[in-house]
Every structure is written in structure tokens, then in C-alpha cells.
Amino acid sequence: xxxxxxxxxxxxxxxxxxxxxxxxxxxxxxxxxxDINKLPLATIEKTSSGLRIGALAKNSAVAxxxxxxxxxxxxxxxxxxxxxxxxxxxxxVGGNMMQRTRCSYFYDTSMPCNKRSPVQAGGAAFRPDKGQxxxxxxCGALGGHNRMHAIFGGSTKCIAVHPSDMCIxxxxxxxxxxxxxxxxxxxIPFSDFHRLPGDSPQKDNTLAPGELIMSVDLPTNRFAxxxxxxxxxxxxxxxxxxxxxxxxLTMKGKTIQDIRLAMGGVAHKPWRLTQAEAFLKGKEATEAxxxxxxxxxxxxxxxxxxxxxxxxxAPNSIVDALKTATKTA
Numbered sequence: 001x002x003x004x005x006x007x008x009x010x011x012x013x014x015x016x017x018x019x020x021x022x023x024x025x026x027x028x029x030x031x032x033x034x035d036i037n038k039l040p041l042a043t044i045e046k047t048s049s050g051l052r053i054g055a056l057a058k059n060s061a062v063a064x065x066x067x068x069x070x071x072x073x074x075x076x077x078x079x080x081x082x083x084x085x086x087x088x089x090x091x092x093v094g095g096n097m098m099q100r101t102r103c104s105y106f107y108d109t110s111m112p113c114n115k116r117s118p119v120q121a122g123g124a125a126f127r128p129d130k131g132q133x134x135x136x137x138x139c140g141a142l143g144g145h146n147r148m149h150a151i152f153g154g155s156t157k158c159i160a161v162h163p164s165d166m167c168i169x170x171x172x173x174x175x176x177x178x179x180x181x182x183x184x185x186x187x188i189p190f191s192d193f194h195r196l197p198g199d200s201p202q203k204d205n206t207l208a209p210g211e212l213i214m215s216v217d218l219p220t221n222r223f224a225x226x227x228x229x230x231x232x233x234x235x236x237x238x239x240x241x242x243x244x245x246x247x248x249l250t251m252k253g254k255t256i257q258d259i260r261l262a263m264g265g266v267a268h269k270p271w272r273l274t275q276a277e278a279f280l281k282g283k284e285a286t287e288a289x290x291x292x293x294x295x296x297x298x299x300x301x302x303x304x305x306x307x308x309x310x311x312x313x314a315p316n317s318i319v320d321a322l323k324t325a326t327k328t329a
Contacts, residue, residue: 012036012212014056015090017083018099025107027100027116041094041214044068050220055094055213059166060085062093072218074248077229078169084238094213097167097177097193100204101160101268102240103149105140112140114157115201139201147306148242151314152267158201159304162194162269163240169229171270172246172262175218181211190216194269201268223248223260228325231264232317241265243314245321254284256326261297266314273297276318285326287319294318 009031013019022028041056044065051067062068063079083091100106105113119138139158141149149159167190175190194205207213227248233239244264250257259280261273276293283289294315303311323329 010034014092014095015058016095017087017091018095022100022107026109027107036212042092047217049217051218053093053216053218055215056092058089059083059091059093059096060088063088071220071224072169072173073224074173074227074229074246075166075169075218077227078165078244078246081229081231081244082165087238093166093216096164097170097213097216098205099163102163103141103160104145106160112138114139115160115197118157118200118202142304145306146304148240148265149304149307150267151301151303151307151310152271153196154268154302154304155197155199155201157199158197158268160197160201160268161265162204162267164270165229165231165241165244165264167194167270168244168246168262168264170216170218171272172248172260173218173221173223174260175216177216178214179207179211180214181208183208185214187217190270191272197268204268221248221260222250222258226251226325226327228321230317230321230324232313243310243317245317247321247325249280249325251285251326254286256280256283256285261293261318261322263297263314263318266301266310273318275299280322285322285328287323287328290319290322291315293322 011019011030011033013033013035014037039056041054043054044057044062045052046067053062059079063076069076105111106116141159146159150161170190177188177190177193179186179188192206195203229246231241231244233241241264243266246262249259259277261276263271263273276297279296280289280293297318298315301311
């Protein structure tokens, strides 16, 4: 851990499915890479409280694991909805959590992006790996092409969205992230791991310098019989979500006893729908109740022009996902 804290611009390297791409485009130019692939962090094991998944477990291995498929099918569905089979064979759980936005302004170094080159006092752009740079500054998506962008939690500095499917399932399943670093070990509720952009959109998560993800814990639940991951996208494979919905719930007859709901493609972080959850708990699984829950879930949503369609697509997707999960479709 001392190696990464002593040198600025040092990155951990696992599967590299996102980091290598960013390096090729010179979005990120590391001074040093630390290969962590030989660390013993790829196990998937049952614990007294649920399941522990190592940070270096491959996405495909997690999706195909019998314990995951039996007890946490929402996670398996979300993983299988992401990327291509080849990428899932390389990508790791920890790397999936750390992947960067696919905003076109972030990837194009000639365009303005506060996430890549945040504007400092006085209007100058700054890159952590290069210092002050010339060229455009600000968030190009705010007044530009923003079809894929956030409708929740955006700021005047950034409206990019988090790209992961897996993370939508993990936030819905109340996962906990185990990390270690120079100051020791700590546990982070998954809902607190990723950040909203605020005034520091370059910070995707709450990891401290030098901290490394070790594993993810999933608590036991009773959602196995009523789980569903809906991903709405432009094409059937290898495409990021316009909107996605993760649902896990427990039914007693037609009544929803317990429920977890989260959305992807709509915010800078996996977006948990707590108001909709609170409304539906104890309610009958009816389309009317689902529509009311979707309306509650959309409070505070805001479009930016090209992505205004998400204001209709998102609640419709919530209703469709709930109908499928409760088998009322």
C-alpha cells in the first residue's frame, strides 16, 4: 500500500478492461501501475451472514456461481446484462465498481469535462496527472449531447452517469464493501461507496488514497423467487443502459412483504429508490400501486434536453420491472 500512497498517478491494475482503454485514449496517463492479480482475492464463499465475493473474482465466475444464482439471482442477471462475454471473462468485481463514466466528453480529451479536467478557481482546467492544462473547461454535456446522461443528482459541474449494471444489483441487495489501506481496514455500505458529482465530479467514490477493495459482502435475503433486472438499451448486446431497474422482493400471496429497488443509467451513482420501496412495502402487487411507486421514485428528476425521454422511460421501466418480478405481467 505504501507504493501507491507515495507516488501520485499510481493505479492498481486487475482485469484492465476499462483502465487500459482510458490509457489508450490518454484520458488517464498513469505514472505507475501496480499489478494486483496475484493477490488471493478471487474467492466466492458462504459466510454466517450471507456471501462474500472477492474483489478479483471475475464477473463471469460470479454470474455462473451456484450460490449466486440460487440466493442472489438479481446479481447474476445484472452481470449477464453487462458488456460482452469476453469482457465478463476478464473484468473483476472490484474493477467493475471502479469503472469510469462512458460520457463522450470525458473520453474526448479535446472537449470540456469537469470529471477529467475539473475547472479550478479562476476558470483554469486541471488534470491530476498533468497539472493545469489549456483548452476548453466545464461540462460539455450540460449544453451539448446528453442523451445518455443523468436525470437525478446532477450538478452544475457534471451530469455523467455511472455505467455499471452489477453495481445496481449490489446497491439493491444492501451490499457492503470491505477495503484496506494505509490507515487499516474499513467497511463501506455500498450505497455510500459511490458519490454524486457535487463540486468534485472527478471523485467517483469514497475510497481514500491508497485504499484497495478486498471483497464485497451480501447479506442473506428472501428475494430469490422474485428478482428481476431490466435493462433498456439501444441494442441487445454490449450496450450501456439508457435506463435499468433492479428489483428484489418477498411476497406473501399478493402482498409485498419486503422490497429493494434501484436504477441505473440515471445518476452519477447507482440510484436506490427508497421512497418507492417504503410505499410498496405491505401493499398489494397491482399495476396501480406500481404506477404510484414509480411517480414517487421520479421526484426530483430533471432532463437536460436530449435525455428528456428518460422522464417517461424511467417510470415505465419501474412498472415493467415490478410486474415481472411479482409475476403479475
